[in-house]
Amino acid sequence: MKDISKATIDRLPLYLRTLRMAQDEGLDVISSEELGRRLEITPEQIRKDLASFGQFGKKGVGYYVNELKKSISSILGLDNHWNMAIVGIGHLGSALANHHSFISLGFNLVALFDHDPAIVGKTINHVKVEDVADLEKRVKELNIHIGIITVPGQFAQDVADRLVKAKIRGIWNFAPIRMKVPDTMHIVNEDLSIGLSGLSYHISRKF
Amino acid sequence: MKDISKATIDRLPLYLRTLRMAQDEGLDVISSEELGRRLEITPEQIRKDLASFGQFGKKGVGYYVNELKKSISSILGLDNHWNMAIVGIGHLGSALANHHSFISLGFNLVALFDHDPAIVGKTINHVKVEDVADLEKRVKELNIHIGIITVPGQFAQDVADRLVKAKIRGIWNFAPIRMKVPDTMHIVNEDLSIGLSGLSYHISRKF
DNA sequence: TAGATTGTTAATCGATTAACAATC
DNA sequence: TAGATTGTTAATCGATTAACAATC
Numbered sequence: 001m002k003d004i005s006k007a008t009i010d011r012l013p014l015y016l017r018t019l020r021m022a023q024d025e026g027l028d029v030i031s032s033e034e035l036g037r038r039l040e041i042t043p044e045q046i047r048k049d050l051a052s053f054g055q056f057g058k059k060g061v062g063y064y065v066n067e068l069k070k071s072i073s074s075i076l077g078l079d080n081h082w083n084m085a086i087v088g089i090g091h092l093g094s095a096l097a098n099h100h101s102f103i104s105l106g107f108n109l110v111a112l113f114d115h116d117p118a119i120v121g122k123t124i125n126h127v128k129v130e131d132v133a134d135l136e137k138r139v140k141e142l143n144i145h146i147g148i149i150t151v152p153g154q155f156a157q158d159v160a161d162r163l164v165k166a167k168i169r170g171i172w173n174f175a176p177i178r179m180k181v182p183d184t185m186h187i188v189n190e191d192l193s194i195g196l197s198g199l200s201y202h203i204s205r206k207f
Numbered sequence: 208m209k210d211i212s213k214a215t216i217d218r219l220p221l222y223l224r225t226l227r228m229a230q231d232e233g234l235d236v237i238s239s240e241e242l243g244r245r246l247e248i249t250p251e252q253i254r255k256d257l258a259s260f261g262q263f264g265k266k267g268v269g270y271y272v273n274e275l276k277k278s279i280s281s282i283l284g285l286d287n288h289w290n291m292a293i294v295g296i297g298h299l300g301s302a303l304a305n306h307h308s309f310i311s312l313g314f315n316l317v318a319l320f321d322h323d324p325a326i327v328g329k330t331i332n333h334v335k336v337e338d339v340a341d342l343e344k345r346v347k348e349l350n351i352h353i354g355i356i357t358v359p360g361q362f363a364q365d366v367a368d369r370l371v372k373a374k375i376r377g378i379w380n381f382a383p384i385r386m387k388v389p390d391t392m393h394i395v396n397e398d399l400s401i402g403l404s405g406l407s408y409h410i411s412r413k414f
Numbered sequence: 415t416a417g418a419t420t421g422t423t424a425a426t427c428g429a430t431t432a433a434c435a436a437t438c
Numbered sequence: 439t440a441g442a443t444t445g446t447t448a449a450t451c452g453a454t455t456a457a458c459a460a461t462c
Binding site for chain 2: 006013014016017040092102145176192195203205
Binding site for chain 3: 062
């Protein structure tokens with residue numbers, strides 16, 4: 001399979017979510033036209049995206065909702081049911097720990113870490129907060145695949161280094177810095193200030 | 208000025224943040240080379256991005272950190288000091304209410320809304336949670352520019368409709384749906400499942 | 415069958431990279 | 439001045455859109 005663009009990968013979760021909603025509404029079959037209408041994406045774009053992974057539709061009919069849902073889940077690797085840990089149980093870390101949509105995507109929240117003794121020992125969403133000193137040890141014991149970094153910026157690089165050393169598979173970073181990690185490490189930066197700044201840009205040009 | 212690409216706008220907040228860090232380190236001047244090194248963006252890209260808004264650098268020297276910082280702030284419209292309100296004070300809404308980086312970007316948090324009587328009346332980060340029934344009235348009274356939607360998906364469209372009717376300027380949406388709003392309304396969807404799903408995609412292909 | 419809709423190829427559009435003259 | 443670095447034009451690369459044959 002040739003390299004798939006990031007833009008395509010980014011749209012797959014949207015397709016998946018829309019298929020779920022369609023299924024909840026009782027639809028068995030959906031066309032690229034209808035998917036596009038719901039997401040404000042052109043049908044051509046959707047067909048192109050899907051076609052880069054195989055032939056999922058039936059000409060003259062459309063896509064079978066349940067089948068396509070399963071296919072996209074599998075393409076995204078969601079059926080691996082990755083084990084996740086959150087490092088930094090402040091406001092954002094706690095909010096993510098309580099966020100059910102990750103669970104419904106198939107992820108498991110298996111550990112929480114903080115260094116504040118006032119927070120260590122608390123239970124959030126049925127998971128106990130552990131001392132971050134045990135991070136490397138617990139990554140191995142619990143077979144943690146994904147580390148979510150929600151510590152303040154100045155501590156983020158250190159946490160990332162430790163996760164890399166503990167052979168985590170991927171990092172989802174909410175700290176406002178671009179961390180240095182080996183090229184082989186997958187890291188996604190979730191940068192909330194980008195969206196908000198972009199909104200500011202657009203509304204200030206409007207009037 | 209001709210239309211600037213979204214990719215360029217998305218990089219400006221990164222430049223801004225890096226300039227701040229450089230300034231904290233005592234740097235007065237920075238080159239596109241050095242900015243690029245810190246952000247893992249090519250210097251050509253950075254010069255191109257900046258050049259689409261004017262000439263901010265000095266040939267043979269680089270960019271004056273403080274000057275460029277102010278210019279980018281102004282381009283992004285951050286010196287408007289927009290008033291923001293959060294609708295939906297669950298885990299995520301509370302976390303955002305406590306998030307100081309928005310304040311440091313120049314935004315003001317002026318109101319919080321929820322419909323749960325158990326939450327209305329609480330104070331978060333010095334702001335009192337009000338009844339969402341008063342939303343439209345308060346948007347006008349407090350001159351709220353940006354509405355942040357952190358309600359569950361099934362209520363998001365209704366909240367958006369009401370914000371639009373109350374003549375809000377922009378919407379920052381965390382609910383996992385693509386809402387229908389007038390073309391003139393600026394809306395940014397902050398879709399956490401995209402980043403996480405993309406990470407899953409990449410790590411499942413790795414081995 | 416006739417109508418609908420996919421999958422794919424070709425055309426267009428847009429963004430990034432390379433190159434280099436201008437100039438501090 | 440010589441060296442460094444910007445701003446800009448041209449070349450390349452990649453993604454989206456358009457068109458349509460294939461086929462259910």
